[in-house]
Amino acid sequence: MTNAGAGKPVFVCDKCGNETPKWEGRCPSCGEWNSLGEVRAARSRGKARSRVVGTAAQAEELSQVDAGRFPKAEISLREVNRVFGGGIVPGSLTMVAGDPGIGKSTLLLRVAADVAGTGREVVYVSGEESSAQIRMRADRLGVSGKRLFLLQATGVDEVVPRLDAIRPALVVVDSIQTMHDPAISSPAGSVAQIRETTRALTEWAKAADVPIVLTGHVTKSGDVAGPKVLEHMVDVVLYMEGDPIGSWRLLRAVKNRFGSTNEVGVLEMGEGGLRDVEDPSKEFLSERSAAGVGSVIVPNLEGARPLLVEIQALTNRSMLPAPRRVATGLDYNRLLMVCAVLTRRAGVPLADQDVIVNVAGGLRVTDPGADLGMALAIVSSVRDASIDPDLAAVGELGLSGEVRGVPQLERRVAEAARLGLQTCIAPAGKRAAPVSGGFRTRQVSTLRQALRSAFSIPPPPVKEGAN
Ligand code: TYD
Ligand code: MG
Numbered sequence: 001m002t003n004a005g006a007g008k009p010v011f012v013c014d015k016c017g018n019e020t021p022k023w024e025g026r027c028p029s030c031g032e033w034n035s036l037g038e039v040r041a042a043r044s045r046g047k048a049r050s051r052v053v054g055t056a057a058q059a060e061e062l063s064q065v066d067a068g069r070f071p072k073a074e075i076s077l078r079e080v081n082r083v084f085g086g087g088i089v090p091g092s093l094t095m096v097a098g099d100p101g102i103g104k105s106t107l108l109l110r111v112a113a114d115v116a117g118t119g120r121e122v123v124y125v126s127g128e129e130s131s132a133q134i135r136m137r138a139d140r141l142g143v144s145g146k147r148l149f150l151l152q153a154t155g156v157d158e159v160v161p162r163l164d165a166i167r168p169a170l171v172v173v174d175s176i177q178t179m180h181d182p183a184i185s186s187p188a189g190s191v192a193q194i195r196e197t198t199r200a201l202t203e204w205a206k207a208a209d210v211p212i213v214l215t216g217h218v219t220k221s222g223d224v225a226g227p228k229v230l231e232h233m234v235d236v237v238l239y240m241e242g243d244p245i246g247s248w249r250l251l252r253a254v255k256n257r258f259g260s261t262n263e264v265g266v267l268e269m270g271e272g273g274l275r276d277v278e279d280p281s282k283e284f285l286s287e288r289s290a291a292g293v294g295s296v297i298v299p300n301l302e303g304a305r306p307l308l309v310e311i312q313a314l315t316n317r318s319m320l321p322a323p324r325r326v327a328t329g330l331d332y333n334r335l336l337m338v339c340a341v342l343t344r345r346a347g348v349p350l351a352d353q354d355v356i357v358n359v360a361g362g363l364r365v366t367d368p369g370a371d372l373g374m375a376l377a378i379v380s381s382v383r384d385a386s387i388d389p390d391l392a393a394v395g396e397l398g399l400s401g402e403v404r405g406v407p408q409l410e411r412r413v414a415e416a417a418r419l420g421l422q423t424c425i426a427p428a429g430k431r432a433a434p435v436s437g438g439f440r441t442r443q444v445s446t447l448r449q450a451l452r453s454a455f456s457i458p459p460p461p462v463k464e465g466a467n
Pocket of ligand 2: 105128
């Protein structure tokens with residue numbers, strides 16, 4: 001993987017992480033200009049030593065390996081614990097990634113305090129905030145701070161010896177972008193630095209059997225190579241998402257060597273920090289107005305978890321030559337597609353309408369199963385026709401106006417029934433067992449059928465393909 005011998009420098013691209021033996025103005029791998037940084041030889045000290053001295057590694061029979069020497073560290077937030085796969089595994093490296101201000105430090109201070117609360121030491125390495133700032137946050141969270149040690153340091157060469165001396169039960173590093181290895185000339189936050197500091201921390205974590213949790217910032221476009229490089233190096237990658245203005249936070253497992261990547265934790269950020277959301281679907285729908293125009297409930301699937309979300313649409317006569325399309329929490333290109341299908345396949349004229357769609361509560365929906373809900377909400381707004389507030393809709397739209405199947409329909413429908421809805425418009429073909437009592441599933445195979453089913457007034461009979 002690395003060219004670096006004991007004395008030879010290598011040059012690492014900040015954009016893609018590619019290594020070259022000599023400096024070039026342009027990265028030969030990704031073509032980025034002026035992105036190569038020198039990694040001096042000191043960084044492969046450990047490697048060189050093991051090659052020269054040849055310390056004999058002991059082979060251990062798998063059956064003799066003790067997997068339970070140290071128990072997993074449990075976290076008091078049930079939702080977080082679940083995403084971790086039941087707790088933090090000893091010796092593991094976890095990255096919690098997310099936009100700045102989303103609540104990573106708040107989450108990790110809680111996690112650190114939980115482990116310290118079990119009577120073991122925890123080290124919180126902070127390169128971003130002063131001890132006083134962290135203390136203020138701790139007061140806000142009601143965390144005592146006993147056995148929680150703050151380490152204001154950014155050099156791995158300072159941090160690792162301190163960790164060795166304290167031998168804590170958990171280490172938090174906030175954030176990996178602020179850490180640096182003095183042996184490397186690139187600035188902190190560059191790919192070369194992130195890679196080397198993570199490597200040093202991983203080596204320590206595995207040797208000491210102590211878990212480390214890192215935070216990492218990602219940019220909107222996700223083109224920062226740093227966190228992407230990190231994803232390959234760590235055991236668990238969790239993404240924290242949500243609208244920083246709103247209070248919901250989703251914690252999603254993107255990679256987990258010890259648990260399922262289908263897990264999603266739902267949390268709420270409040271005055272006293274993060275709390276578990278007991279019944280997410282119920283809470284997401286609690287602020288819904290009873291009016292029912294331009295609002296549809298969609299049983300969405302987050303990982304393996306069905307969650308009911310409210311999709312809202314507002315259409316308005318446009319003053320612009322090219323009407324506006326705005327999607328918040330939904331994919332813009334899917335909105336364009338849904339508008340085109342509505343016009344061409346169901347005769348809903350939108351050419352002179354601005355169309356705004358939104359997922360209530362600042363949530364983000366990427367599941368194509370939300371297409372049908374988006375379409376119904378738009379039609380409801382254009383016609384000013386209300387939709388039964390006890391109706392849910394799910395289905396992916398095809399370009400010919402067909403309603404396509406979605407994974408795990410039965411579980412989605414069951415979630416809608418559980419929360420007291422009465423009907424779900426769903427794709428035909430797949431079996432969606434009627435769940436209980438009066439709940440009904442209305443199966444449709446085209447968008448037109450879905451519109452007929454959702455609105456008492458049937459859509460005007462227009463020629464297929466009309467604009
Ligand atoms: P923070 O954890 O600092 O975010 P990150 O580390 O991801 O950059 O969280 C910052 C936001 O969280 C900030 O806008 C304030 C808010 N917050 C609360 O709403 N309640 C709280 O109890 C705390 C500690 C923070
Ligand atoms: Mg922070």
